[in-house]
Amino acid sequence: MNNKPQLRTVNVTRYITPLREGGSLPALAEADDDFNYVLKFKGAGHGTKALIAELLGGEIARALGLPVPELVFANLDEAFGRTEADEEIQDLLQGSQGLNLALHYLSGAINFDPVVTVVDAIMASKIVWLDAFITNVDRTFRNTNMLIWRKDLWLIDHGASLYFHHSFSDPEGHAKSPFALIKDHVLLPQASLIETIDTEFKVLLTEEKIRSIVALLPDEWLQWEELELSPDEIREVYTKFFLTRLANSGIFIKQANDARQALI
Template identity: 45%
Template sequence: MLTEVTATRYVTPLREGGSLPGIVEADDLGTYVMKFTGAGQGRKTLVAEVICGQLGRRLGLRVPELVRMQLDPVIGLSEPDQEVQELLKASGGLNLGMDFLPGSIGFDPLAYGVDSAEAGRVVWFDALINNVDRSWRNPNMLVWHGDLWLIDHGATMIWHHSWPGAAASAAKPYNASDHALAPFRPDIAGAAAALAPLVTRDLLTEVVADVPDEWLVDEPGFDTTHAVRRAYVEALLPRAASIHERITLEAPSRPRPSQAPGWLTDHLGPWPHPTEKSTKGGGQ
């Protein structure tokens, strides 16, 4: 089960996120990026964050630690921004926190090199969870202490928005042509050989068990939260075994110029990316 903390201070919103996440301090003295149940995307976004984030961590990918975060709506009373205040008031109770990585920078494929092995692992993982939000338009990756970290998995497992068609949706291929790591010749076969055997029924069962019950109740078509959890396992398990055969890598839709400043590209461009460092992050 995820560690549970209590939010003690709302610091600032992160307006680049569509759900308006915020930086929040907690009673364990940690600082987190908080994602709210009251955001417009709803609780399924948080369910996806937990399942995919925890699965990624169990597969050895760098994903910031996740925590259950209790929020007292009174925190929003002193917030001057009306939009933020309403979000906080609507999100009382249990929310999701992601370990904040201070000093991290957004990944830019023209400023930071990734070797084919690591690129393959990330692309394979994104294919498994059907992540449509790791493109060059919006990489949702950070560089922190010289390592690549994966964030924002709310736009994954699209099949859980319509369970009657989940089996057909989960069986579909994955087009990685616009993936942020496509230019790095991802070794998908190598990633599949290393990671697919790890995705067992037991592992998936343990991962989905980390989702709080209150985010799964009243799911249409299911009588119990246990049945909902089982549905996630049944969608992901067969996909892990064969998705590498259905990943397509074609020419991207159009080239993307680097958004990084010159001082950064000059410094990071020649780096060979270190892939064997510790995955332990600050505050974890």
């Protein structure tokens, strides 16, 4: 049985509406499989690196058994968007020709509200561990990046993870960093079982699993003018980052537990 992660590729057929203001301007779009998707554009502010973080963060979460909407590669044809009246959106669409990334749209979902929904210690610890591992700065009270859909919790928006790759300097040093920003995590007060979860997740995140997730990154997203590295060499940097961080998980676990003690 082949358990390697795979992403479907869809063709975007209709731009429906921008989803919110902000640098990335994600959009609700329809694809040729008749499903709606939240479309993330490679032509937006952080370019393909935001898509890389979205894909790697989302698929690592899925490998750990956490609920994430299906991710797909979303192809934008060169003719797409020419009739768009908004010049900013037209520029975004024209600058995003080729492969983008999209999440299955959870119709009717509502934003997670920590005041309304209580997350148990096991799930909270899993999500805090994930975000400390992938250095996700964006799961705070201000912006929880979680949805409630059909009474279940879903994780979205991992594009702000792996911030080391914006400079790509000293990835090993970043891999061994404690990630101080975990102190702002919306679920940190409930995350009392991080050490237990660490043992469980290290069994799931084998080197083979990590390599198979990183292998999903298309060459098209790894053509970086600022680096003289091939796509395969860039993939290897990501792989080594994850493996090093996993081997040194005690560093970010201690940081999370210390920050939690300061809160409670």
